[in-house]
Amino acid sequence: GESVGLHLPTLSVQEGDNSIINCAYSNSASDYFIWYKQESGKGPQFIIDIRSNMDKRQGQRVTVLLNKTVKHLSLQIAATQPGDSAVYFCAVRGGATNKLIFGTGTLLAVQP
Amino acid sequence: EAGVVQSPRYKIIEKKQPVAFWCNPISGHNTLYWYLQNLGQGPELLIRYENEEAVDDSQLPKDRFSAERLKGVDSTLKIQPAELGDSAVYLCASSFGTPPDTQYFGPGTRLTVL
Numbered sequence: 001g002e003s004v005g006l007h008l009p010t011l012s013v014q015e016g017d018n019s020i021i022n023c024a025y026s027n028s029a030s031d032y033f034i035w036y037k038q039e040s041g042k043g044p045q046f047i048i049d050i051r052s053n054m055d056k057r058q059g060q061r062v063t064v065l066l067n068k069t070v071k072h073l074s075l076q077i078a079a080t081q082p083g084d085s086a087v088y089f090c091a092v093r094g095g096a097t098n099k100l101i102f103g104t105g106t107l108l109a110v111q112p
Numbered sequence: 113e114a115g116v117v118q119s120p121r122y123k124i125i126e127k128k129q130p131v132a133f134w135c136n137p138i139s140g141h142n143t144l145y146w147y148l149q150n151l152g153q154g155p156e157l158l159i160r161y162e163n164e165e166a167v168d169d170s171q172l173p174k175d176r177f178s179a180e181r182l183k184g185v186d187s188t189l190k191i192q193p194a195e196l197g198d199s200a201v202y203l204c205a206s207s208f209g210t211p212p213d214t215q216y217f218g219p220g221t222r223l224t225v226l
Contacts, residue, residue, distance in 0.1 A: 034214070046216060
């Protein structure tokens, strides 16, 4: 079955530095990938998505990289700000169902 | 534009009691999802609706959980009777069309079963 994992449960960065959050997935048939940000007491907030026919997509201060060869996804946040502190989830769709499978989450802590 | 609305935000009940959660999706979104989120974990899909039809309820524990979306807009998720292990956050999400498309989440209902 599908499984999605994150390499680091907690990531601590200094304000202004770049952050990289990683995610591994297991199903090579996965075709759609999303990053969500979840602040305490709130629902997941969409950040950026990417389809399997792409390997890079950029948004405002965020970039998602997809490496289908090694089944790896990363989220890069440029010039990390205190407001970026949250739990970040990758979610993957693919295989036999239309379900999004979420990873466990990485807590990003931004130090002033 | 209003986001996904959920109520109540918090609910505390004793075990064996019934409980219901309500969701109003983003206007125009045909697909509605209910997720369960345990502490420190990612959301897990319980049920997905396309308009009024439940197209994926394979993860819904049907002995105690039920859901409905009668007019293809608002939805209600019910648990009867609640068990201690049901304590979690129940998230509702909606999207414009069929997957894969972006799902937008509501703030969730935090359920505590005593």
